[in-house]
Amino acid sequence: MTDTKAVILIAVSAGVTALLRFLPFVLLGSRKTPGFITYLGRVLPYAIMGMLVVYCLRNITPLVWPHGLPELLAAAAVVLLHLWKRNTLLSIAGGTVLYMVLVQFVFQ
Amino acid sequence: MIMNRKIFKEAVIRTVPVMTGYLVLGTGFGILSEKNGYGVWWALAMSVFIYAGSMQYLMVSLLSSGASVISTALTTLMVNARHLFYGISMIDRYKDAGKRKPYLIFALTDETYSLVCRGDCPPGADPHRFYFLVSLLNQIYWIIGSVLGALIGSAITFNTAGIDFAMTALFITVFVEQWLTAENHIPAIAGVVITVACLIIFGSDLFLIPSMTLILIGLSLARKKLEPKKEKKEEEDND
Numbered sequence: 001m002t003d004t005k006a007v008i009l010i011a012v013s014a015g016v017t018a019l020l021r022f023l024p025f026v027l028l029g030s031r032k033t034p035g036f037i038t039y040l041g042r043v044l045p046y047a048i049m050g051m052l053v054v055y056c057l058r059n060i061t062p063l064v065w066p067h068g069l070p071e072l073l074a075a076a077a078v079v080l081l082h083l084w085k086r087n088t089l090l091s092i093a094g095g096t097v098l099y100m101v102l103v104q105f106v107f108q
Numbered sequence: 109m110i111m112n113r114k115i116f117k118e119a120v121i122r123t124v125p126v127m128t129g130y131l132v133l134g135t136g137f138g139i140l141s142e143k144n145g146y147g148v149w150w151a152l153a154m155s156v157f158i159y160a161g162s163m164q165y166l167m168v169s170l171l172s173s174g175a176s177v178i179s180t181a182l183t184t185l186m187v188n189a190r191h192l193f194y195g196i197s198m199i200d201r202y203k204d205a206g207k208r209k210p211y212l213i214f215a216l217t218d219e220t221y222s223l224v225c226r227g228d229c230p231p232g233a234d235p236h237r238f239y240f241l242v243s244l245l246n247q248i249y250w251i252i253g254s255v256l257g258a259l260i261g262s263a264i265t266f267n268t269a270g271i272d273f274a275m276t277a278l279f280i281t282v283f284v285e286q287w288l289t290a291e292n293h294i295p296a297i298a299g300v301v302i303t304v305a306c307l308i309i310f311g312s313d314l315f316l317i318p319s320m321t322l323i324l325i326g327l328s329l330a331r332k333k334l335e336p337k338k339e340k341k342e343e344e345d346n347d
Contacts, residue, residue, distance in 0.1 A: 001174050006146070009180045013167055014157040016184040017191070021213050024195030025202070033200050039331055040324075043295040044197035045225040047323045049283040050299025051190075051316075052218060056276035058312040074273060078280045086288075088281050092125045095277040100270035 066107040074099035118230045119241040125281075126219045127249045129274040130161075134253020136272070137164050139261030141254070144172040148258040155254040159247055160217060163187050164254075189317055194221045201227055205236040212236070215243035219275065222282045292334055298326050 001009075028037055057075070060068030078095035085091070134155065141151040146168065154164050163184055170180050194216050201224070202212050216224075220243050229238040287296055302322045306315040327334070 001171060006150070006171050008177065009171060009175065010150075010154055010158065010167065012177055012180050013163060013170075013184045014154075016181050017158055017160050017163060017188050018214060020185070020188050020191040021195060021216050024192055025199060025209075025213055028196070029199050029203065033203065036328075036331070037196065037199055039335055040327065041197045041200045043327050043334055044193065044323075046286050046290060046293075046295035047299030047302075047327060048190075048193055048197065048225070049222065049279060049286055050296050051303045051319055051323065052222070052279045053276070053283050054300060054303040054307060054319075055190075055316065056279060058307055058315070070270075071273075071276075075276070075280055078277045079284055082281050082284045086285075088278075088285075089124055091281045091284075092128070092274055092277040095280070096128075096271060096274045099273040099277075103270040104267055 070099055070102035070107050073102060115230060115233045115238060116241065118233075119238060119245055122223060123242055123245045123249070125274065125278045126223065126246050129219065129272065129278060130246060130249040131253040131256075132268065132271045132274065133161055134250045135257035135261055135264070136253075137161070137168075138254040138257020138259070140165060140257075141168050142258040142261065144168050146171060148255055151254040151258040152251065155247075155251045159215065159250065160188055160191075161250075186317070190218075190320060191216065193320055194218075194225075197225065202236070202239075205239075208236050208240045212239055212243055215247055217246065219278065220246050222279055226282070226286065291336070294330065294334060295327060298330075299323055302326060 028034075033041075053075075057068070057071050060071050062068050074095045077098050078091050081094045082088070082091040137155070138148075138151045141154070141164075142148070154167060158164055158167065166183060166187060167180075170183065175183075195213070198213075198216065198221075202209055205212055223242055223246075224239045227235075229235040283296065287293065290296065303315065303319040306319040306322065309315070310318055
């Protein structure tokens with residue numbers, strides 16, 4: 001691929017990404033926010049974070065070894081640590097270290 | 109000045125989880141890009157202008173396989189469609205952000221969204237300034253990671269397998285935190301159940317767009333049930 005074409009492809013991807021990010025603001029942002037959008041703004045973050053958690057775990061294989069066990073154990077550790085101490089950094093570090101140990105040494 | 113420094117410190121503390129994840133994932137991207145013949149300047153340009161993690165990983169394979177403009181545009185559309193969702197839920201919060209608004213919108217990645225969507229900002233700070241700082245710091249971490257990866261990535265010998273779980277862990281803590289503070293758990297449950305169902309039905313390449321559509325439809329239909337009565341009345345008064 002020539003450098004010119006590579007630049008064009010990067011520009012296209014950047015343009016489409018920006019379009020997706022700006023579109024809601026351009027279409028819905030100028031007037032007084034309709035009640036329906038205010039409502040979505042309040043409930044959507046809960047649903048989106050649920051969706052993102054599932055999105056991150058999309059490649060686990062529940063029916064085949066290791067049955068998603070490293071992911072599920074580490075995710076459970078994050079939840080328990082967070083319920084216990086409610087310290088975001090501790091929950092993330094604890095879960096990540098456990099996950100690294102699990103994939104590098106336990107479920108090789 | 110002291111106040112500014114305090115707010116900056118708070119922004120750094122809050123973005124540490126993203127820093128960890130972005131340095132690691134950004135380095136991974138830099139290494140991949142460099143190995144496929146797109147060295148440090150290319151990696152830098154993509155991290156500055158595209159600034160979307162999973163899309164940039166795909167971009168490397170699009171570039172090295174000689175993809176067309178159309179397939180690049182369609183791939184980006186499919187992979188990044190979830191950003192429409194973030195925009196819809198941030199319209200109100202970013203409404204009066206003034207000159208910072210374009211960058212706040214441009215920099216709304218998954219990770220930045222997870223930090224700003226709850227709308228808590230340190231007392232005494234201008235919220236838009238604080239969100240701007242958080243957004244900018246996150247992109248700086250991402251850029252540093254990509255450049256490092258492209259420059260010295262192949263020299264890393266430490267086994268980093270699994271360190272990308274930091275991002276998943278970040279989303280889980282935000283989810284738990286929201287769960288503990290929510291007055292109603294239906295939106296969170298709907299998000300998980302609908303996405304899992306779509307993942308099973310459509311498979312891991314195609315499930316995001318059906319999930320988003322069903323979540324939007326479901327939450328729209330449930331508005332009467334989920335909207336607290338007194339706020340509903342207020343809104344009617346405003347309309």
